[in-house]
Amino acid sequence: MLLSSYHYDLPPELIAQRPVDGVNRHQSRLMVYNQKTDTVTHDYFYNLPKYLPADSLIVFNQSKVFPSRLLGNKKSGGKAELFFLSHETNQNGSYPALIKTRSKKNIGDEYTFAAEMKVEVSEIFSDGTFGVKVSLPAGFKNLLDYLETHALIPIPPYIRKGESDEEDKKNYQTVYSKHTGSVAAPTAGLHFTNDLLEKLKESNVERAFVTLHVGLGTFKPVTVAHLKDHVMHSEEYFVDEENLSKIRNAKNVFAVGTTSLRVLESSYGKDISPNEHYKTQIFLHPGVDVKSVSGLITNFHLPESTLLMLVSALIGRTKTLELYELAVKEKYRFFSYGDAMLILR
Known part of the structure; x- marks a missing residue:
């Protein structure tokens, strides 16, 4: 067919x-x-x-x-959008994610999001996804706790071009x-x-x-x-x-x-x-x-x-x-x- x-x-x-x-x-x-x-x-x-x-x-x-969409900035300058695919780590201790920037992504790239949360690229996969390490700000017990406070709900691109509120x-x-x-x-x-x-x-x-x-x-x-x-x-x-x-x-x-x-x-x-x-x-x-x-x-x-x-x-x-x-x-x-x-x- x-x-x-x-x-x-x-x-x-x-x-x-x-x-x-x-x-x-x-x-x-x-x-x-x-x-x-x-x-x-x-x-x-x-x-x-x-x-x-x-x-x-x-x-x-x-x-x-779970709220998984974050808007922030790359350490070297420029806007960044991060989309967590899970609030749990993979076997290597990284969180699976999608990253949207205007520049090429490399291992070691660093990003900053709300409340000064730091994210670093630790893995690059062939399917276009990434593994990232996070440094949570004080006061958050885990990534999900942080996301519930600071992240947006992901919506499909055909709804308001994916711009959730x-x-x-x-x-x-x-x-x-x-x-x-x-x-x-x-x-x-x-x-x-x-x-x-x-x-x-x-x-x-x-x-x-x-x-x-x-x-x-x-x-x-x-x-x-x-x-x-x-x-x-x-x-x-x-x-x-x-x-x-x-x-x-x-x-x-x-x-x-x-x-x-x-x-x-x-x-x-x-x-x-x-x-x-x-x-x-x-x-x-x-x-x-x-x-x-x-x-x-x-x-x-x-x-x-x-x-x-x-x-x-x-x-x-x-x-x-x-x-x-x-x-x-x-x-x-x-x-x-x-x-x-x-x-x-």
Whole structure:
């Protein structure tokens, strides 16, 4: 299958720059596609409970985005932007990061950020990332503590050219996030409010949680012409004992977002251990038989992205592009802060 076969035309004005409502996120629109009847319903996200069977289990990714974007200066002069890929060190004691400057980066380069935090380049990797050492200012117990105070939430480049602000610290985070480790939000979950979660409970829809930390790979475009040549990025996940038991015993499982589906499909039929950390490189696309879910709640994704291919694995490429064309016609809002789609299989 050619990458170009997953292209669609999207007017730029349909790319959401802010949530429809930062407080009442459930007021976003919802396109419901029933695969069995091949019908489409246009609704609002707060009506989600009426589309889910009473015996359903809805699975959320509770990974939490950490503020990782810093603006500072190079020691030799000039502006610098640093994007931490993890708040934990690698095996060499360095923090993985991206560095944006106008000049070439070299080992030993030094940068200064807010509160006089010092950063030095210690490793340069072939994929364009770096390992850095940090000297924390007094009063901070670790890097995450510093970042929570001084860093900005990272947002995708199609949202205000990646220029995040204080509002994004609240808006670009799910209300149920728990385990810190993602550099991008599991965005299907952004539509849920505590009120809506309570309504789901009243509708006898049970909840389960998994954790998959969204990494840098989620931003990387597919660069090969043929999908068979694409190498999927790796992400780490784990599930605790209580939630693993719920998932194994459920009849109708609905994944909230592509990251939850990646966990469910990666672990389906396997004897994984509770709280054990696993890595997945699963690439879901047409031709892959998705067995773990009865449905998916997801946003509208970028053209030619692996996320669009994942949706196509559930309902086929032709139907997916047909629904996206309809979404454009109906002026749905696209991407991370946009509207949602519910797929019923």
